[in-house]
Amino acid sequence: MGRLKLFNTKKALLFNISLVLITIIVLTTALIALGQVIPFKEGIGSRAFDIVEVYQEGENKLFYVDQAAKLSAQQAAYDLAQKGGFSNKTKCGKKEDYSIWLDATKKDCYPDYKNEFNKDFNKIMKGYLSSVPLYVNYETSLFDERIIGIPHRATVLFFYSGKSMSNYTIYPSFNVNINYDINKYRDLKEQSNNLISECTNKTVSCVNSKAAEFNWNITSAEQNFFKFYYKDNNTKVLVNNIKNELSHELIAYKFALYVPLQ
């Protein structure tokens, strides 16, 4: 009875009306306030997506690096063999365009092929990477027909996350199959030494038979200088040719040896 009395007082009536009015004011204010605050200008998860996007960009670059390494290695292998294992300067000069591996003084002029390959590889790789662009040099190792490249430095990708500039660092190393074994140079050196020791003070026929045994071709012979080339039938790579057109080529090693005949 006392409770009913409380609800029906003038104060209670005033409270009911005020409650409605206050509720309207509070909710309207909340709606306006939310309307001003809510527009997620960045969008939910936009920063997370920025990071995923830059990660994706990094992955694309790493894929490009892998492909460029494969093509550069094949091109370097082909070019280096054509130049007798020397990237630029030979140790004992040339006979026409054949690098001399053994001269008349029996001086060892064999190429340091791994080092020379690294020079040629980096030169070609640099050209490919300039299109991305990435500016790195590599230390390469070749084994089991694979090439592994360790970059001299990491690459930083910059991106905007919200209002601030952020960065994402990648280390563009690679490990790709190139279907090429650089140790063929080592085999050719052993075979060359074998030919010299077997044919010294003998006739041209000795050189011919040894060359046939090793599957070498003799291009020409002049004053005991023999120009050889060896085509590796197992290694076929896709390279530019002189006309800057694509071609599927066998790797041909070109070199000259001084054989002290009779």
Place this chain on the structure above:
Amino acid sequence: MMKKKAQLQIPGAVVDIYAVIAFVLVMLIFILLFQIRGCTTRDRVSAEIQAKTIDIDSNLILLNYLRTPVIVDEKNIDIADLIILTLYNGSYETKLKEESERTLTPIYEEPYFWSIIVYDKEDDEILELWQEQYTWTVEYDEILKTKLKIPYPKVNGTYTIELTKWED
């Protein structure tokens, strides 16, 4: 005294009911307003998130497609190599088409389908592949395009591979 008491009770009860009804109405109106506002924001955010996710997925599909190993001339290569081989020698196109069908078609289930277009450095189209059953007799809707730059064995050469998702 009794009469006066009754006069006070009747208008009090009426006002009380009106106030409750008004309160309920106000609450309902605001619930509706907040709902509408919430829905539009949620739809917009959902659409943005979905678009970004599709974009990332598509890039991953293209990368994985190019990395897919294939055996060509008894050698283990990947599809990126096979594309270069095809550009050099057209006779590899059949093999490329077979491998692309095998790799991409299971990903793009109906009503979607794929196309691969290769552009050279000057942005000229040099190779195009379309999913088997689709021909351009009717118009299709382009859903999403993803591009990726790949080195090409020429001096400083690159080409661009474009994977497009279409809707039937």
